[in-house]
Amino acid sequence: MSIILVSDVFGITPALLKLKDKLGANTIVDPYKGKSMGFKNEAEAYSCFITTVGLDRYVSQVVKTLASLDSQTTLIGFSVGASAIWRLSLNNDNNIIKQAFCFYGSQIRNYTNIDPCFKINLVFPKNESHFDVSKLKEELTKKNNVITTQVDYLHGFMNYYSSNFNQVGYEQHVALLRSNAS
Template identity: 55%
Template sequence: MSAIVVSDVFGKTSALISLCEELKVSIIVDPYNGVDMGFKSEAEAYAYFIENVGFNAYLAILQKTIESNYPNSILIGFSVGASAIWALSDKVSSNVVKHAICYYGSQIRNLTEVKPKFAIELVFPKSEPHFDVLELQSKLSKKQNVTAIKVAHLHGFMNYYSNNYNQVAYNEQLKLLCLHVS
């Protein structure tokens, strides 16, 4: 079984590589083919992602990687990576993906019709500017194979490069993630 980290719009960064090393995960799916883009801000990373990649292309990258190389995977996704995992969850079976943990996938709000075919844990931040987190959490928690929780931190709390990075929360989640991938 392989554990795979699916990046946010920042892509493969030194901080994400460090997280993977701590988790003993060697596979990273990112939107930029493994190139560290060196973005200076979330706004810059998001704008570049939207202009040059887009959600559907990123979803296609993830699906191709998973289906062709890594059956029986555990996926860990952040932001747009989490949303891509969510979108993938009704396209591939539990033979392909065994389990997924998705952090602050805000685009999930636009994909509520998805019916996951594998176990998926959604970790939402305490608030989001574009939607009611509690309402979405409640709606998605009723779906089969879904566990949805809300934490007391903001979107990006696991990303060192985010304005909302939280070292204490990162450490707490790292311990939980280690249990999933060991």
């Protein structure tokens, strides 16, 4: 059994490497193929992701990583990483994905037609500026294999480099992941 972290637009950061160790994760998939980008802020990270990678290419990177596995895995994704996991949840070739935990995947709202082939836990923030989180949560809760939770934290609460980082929320969810991700 393995755990794979699928990063947000910041990619590999010292904080994400610490999270990998805390969770005993085997691999980090990131948009920049392991290169530390050192972004100054979320706007810079998002702009780089959109212009150099994009969601479709990122989904392909995650699928390629999964293709090399020979045992079941748990996926844990953040923001665009969560959206990538949602997009690939249509298939579970070789039954390789045991489950997924997806934090504040805001692009999921554009792919509500997907019916995941594996258990997927969606953790939504308190609110999002571009859509009604409660309405999306209500719609997705009706699907098989989907568990939704809406927390009192904002998009990015698990990312130390986000302006919305929340230490309490981070610690709570690391503890939840430790007890449920393996």
